[in-house]
Amino acid sequence: MGRSQPSLGLAPPSRRKDAxxxxxxxxxxxxxxxxxASSARVRKGVESSELILDASAVDVRSSMRGLGSRGHGDDGRANVKIRVVADDTLVVARALSQASAGGFGEEKSARPKRNVAVLNMASPLVPGGGFLNGATAQEESLCNRTTLYPALKDEFYRLPEVGAIWTEDVLVFRDHTGQDLGKGDRWWVDVISAAxxxxPDVExxxxxxxxxxxxxxxxxxxxQIKCLMDIxxxxxxxxxxxxxxxxxxxxxxxxxxxxxxxxxILGDGRDSKTKHWGNLxxxxxxxxxERLAAxxxxHFGNGLQVERLALGQDHTSDENEDAGTDELKDLEDKIKELGLRIxxxxxxxxxxxxEAIRAQMMSQLEQKRSVNTPADVLSEENSEDDDEST
Structure with a gap:
């Protein structure tokens, strides 16, 4: 895993984060x-972004664009295909939206009737988490590659313990490497942002x-998961x-x-007649x-196995190595902040x-260090604490 040759001349993590x-x-x-300014569809998506506390109050009619039915007639559990894929959120979403033969193990199908939806695992405190400070977790990646950031409006925060922000027609304008996509290659997702x-205290x-x-x-x-699925x-x-x-x-x-x-999603066997997921x-x-995916x-069970996409398998090693280093630095910063608060x-x-939380995070840090982090990187000091992402 990782690079086949040493990285020469790589800037320290603090400088890369500043960049x-x-x-x-x-x-x-x-x-x-x-x-x-150039796209009415992008503007409408941002302007219509909404904080939802009660999924039962959602205007279903306005949400079912182009769909023939409201989708409550079938038991969704019988039809929902569930997978675990060791890859990036938007890379997976792109494969789903294309539904191409060989791209995600599906037969070629017609264009989906609506956008693929993605979960933004959001900071409850700050729109975009550490995006503006150079963090690289999932929420920050979404904000860097799509038009999601302005849809996370200040008035929505602090995010509720149970609830979510729903944003339609978010434009994806960068790929997983951070390169801008050409106009013809850009695409759309809907985003549900929730914390x-x-x-939490753990045993x-x-x-x-x-x-x-x-x-x-x-x-x-x-x-919170039930609220997500209801939305x-x-x-x-x-x-x-x-x-x-x-x-x-x-x-x-x-x-x-x-x-x-x-x-x-699947129910506990006692309320099978009440579990419907509509068109999902x-x-x-x-x-x-990959280890977290496994x-x-x-623990999800149901015979799930970790998959990898057939498309773009060569993009993950360098990206994961850099992201792993940044994740370690963010975790170190959080431990320092907790120490100051204590x-x-x-x-x-x-x-x-x-103190219990700090001990848990120290254990997590040591585990991550032992798996995939070079010692010279860990010696770098960076006092800026900015990543509120999950």
């Missing part, structure tokens, strides 16, 4: 406004089998790309999130880190859970 931050600000303040729990067990320490957190995660159904989504929501820096146990998705036919969990598939706090009831 990305500068590029991100140009994207936010120049590139995207230019696209807004998972941050730093002190092995990393693979960590569990929530509180039933309340388990219930909250389940309600996708109400909006008439046919294909969607989800992920290992909150299982990165936010510290949600993979087993808990995978189990919650399974229970919500395909769900793909796009998880770039853990998620195992040192400044005189409230034992606050310090105790913060």
């Amino acid at each position: 990305r931050a500068k590029a991100a600000r140009f994207t936010a303040h120049k590139t995207i406004p230019g696209l807004l 998972m729990l941050r730093f 002190d067990t092995t990393d693979e089998d960590k569990k929530y320490a509180s039933q309340k957190d388990r219930d909250t995660a389940g309600r 996708l159904q109400a909006k008439g989504v046919e294909k969607c790309v989800l992920g290992a929501w909150g299982c990165g820096a936010y510290g949600n146990p993979v087993m808990e999130i995978a189990n919650a998705f399974n229970k919500v 036919k395909e769900i793909v969990f796009a998880i770039k880190e 853990d998620f598939a195992k 040192g400044q706090s005189n409230n034992p009831s606050l310090k105790t859970p913060l």
